[in-house]
Amino acid sequence: MPGSALDLLSGDAQTFVEKVWASRVHLHHADPDELVDLLSLDDADTLLTSSAIRTPSIRLAKDGTVLPESSYTRGATLAGKPLTGLVDSRKALALFAGGATIVFQGLHRYWPPITRLVAELELELGHPCQANAYLTPPGAQGFAVHSDSHDVFVFQTAGSKQWEVHDSDGIQDVKLEPGASMYLPTGTPHAARAQEVVSLHVTVGINQLTWRGLVQRSLADLADGVPDAHLPAGYLNDPGKLAGGLADRLEAVAAQIRDLDAAAAVEAEVRRFLTDRSPRLAGGLHDVLAADTIDDHTRLRRRPGHPCVLLARGDRIDVLLGDRSLDVPGWLRPALEEVRAHPELSPGDLAEQLDPQSRLVLCRRLVREGLLEVAP
Structure with missing residues (x-):
């Protein structure tokens, strides 16, 4: 994904943070392909019909009413144990044809392109983020006018939706099409209706820390x-x-x-945030298998959306990786700073900081821990 996540959704990230954050509705237009590639109509079809998706990762709503799970789920068994909440794609598609909106909830937990987007956005903003997607049939509306308890980015990936947005200037009618994104501050009343064709849009919720x-x-x-x-x-x-x-x-x-000690309290806050994110290790199997073969010439790159924050702790360093921290000797700081400074490098690039054996040990560990990945 070119540029930063915030640039993609809002345009100039610095201007957004300084002038728009939590203040007013903001519209932005990006390359449609960049947003469509995050979740296409075919992707939604795959999730619904071919992934064995279960509630609560999905829900259905129609004309402001959330439909009962029993109307679109079924039970099954796996290894002799019961499974509940499995989406019955035939039932779900029939309800969709009848005007129901299909909501993919917590999309950042199971759809890799959205996982990467949310991970990068969290690091840029410093606030926890989440993502849902809404698949709405032509001319239908899933939810009545409502407001959210968090800030929201909305971006369209298929079809179009007409939004009714209530803000300090009154009611705005905003039409979103692929490539368009909109920012809604916390508490902004809104509703949306699909137009002549099927609509698919993604909302990224920003659960602001205060x-x-x-x-x-x-x-x-x-x-x-x-x-x-x-x-x-x-x-x-x-x-x-x-x-x-x-x-x-x-x-x-x-x-x-x-x-x-305010500085210590801030350090504790950074540590808390950057050790309790969900693990994001796409491709980790290949990296674990390749770790022992890494040599001075192997190209390695920082895994997208993964932090590398160094906190001193006496003669040791805590390396914050997002979902946990590593405890390493303090003399590794120059090498770790070099890793932090470059999105891609080889172990040999650490020759000024570490001897051959030490730099291979460090790089192999950082690959196993998920900070680095072997570049294709």
Whole structure:
């Protein structure tokens, strides 16, 4: 995918972050092929009819009503154990022909192009993201006017949809076609209807991390440190019995807040975010099989959407990889900085930082851990 994920969806990423983020509706037009390649109509057909997809990865809605799962699912057995929630493609297609919208939920968890898009977008924004897709028959509408509790990017990959968007300027009618994307801030009321042909669009939800949440997480240990002793009996008739004790405890917490290391709290926030993402290891089987054959000339590249953040910890370094961290000796920092600085390199490019054996050991481990992949 050329350029950055944010550039693809919003145009100039820096301008978007500075002037548009969480402020107003924003429209952008990209190369249609770049967006269509993320999820085509054929891709949606494959997911629906040939992938054994199960609920809750799919749901159906029609005219503002979510249809019961029993109307489009079936049971089965696998190795003698029952499976429930399997989508019956025949039933789902019949409901679709009758005007129902098919929603692919959590698409970032099982469709690789969207997985990569979301992973890269998360790193650019620093906020957790998710993705759904909506397949709507001609002239139909799946959901009534509603608003979301998170920011949304919408992009069209097949057909067209007419959007009714409510913002500070009133109601806007926006028609999205392949190549078009739209940003909706949190709480923007909207609804959409397919036009003369089938419509397929993807929404990327941005679950924004907030200052309030950061402050709460930074203070959580301080609050937990307050002794969990019982309140004194009789305070209902004499509230003054609580006032002095509460004042003392609040003053103690306030003193701790004044001494709080903001840089350490931020480091903890970065560590939390970059160690709890879902593993994204497409092609990992081939990399594991090839790891032992890597030599000084093997071309390696950074896996898209994978961070490599280095946090010092005494004479050790924590390498944050997204879904976990690696604990490595501090003397590896120059080599790791070199890895961070280049999207593609060979072990031999680390000759100034490491001896032949050490650089092969490091690169092979980074391949096994999923930070690097063997370039085709």
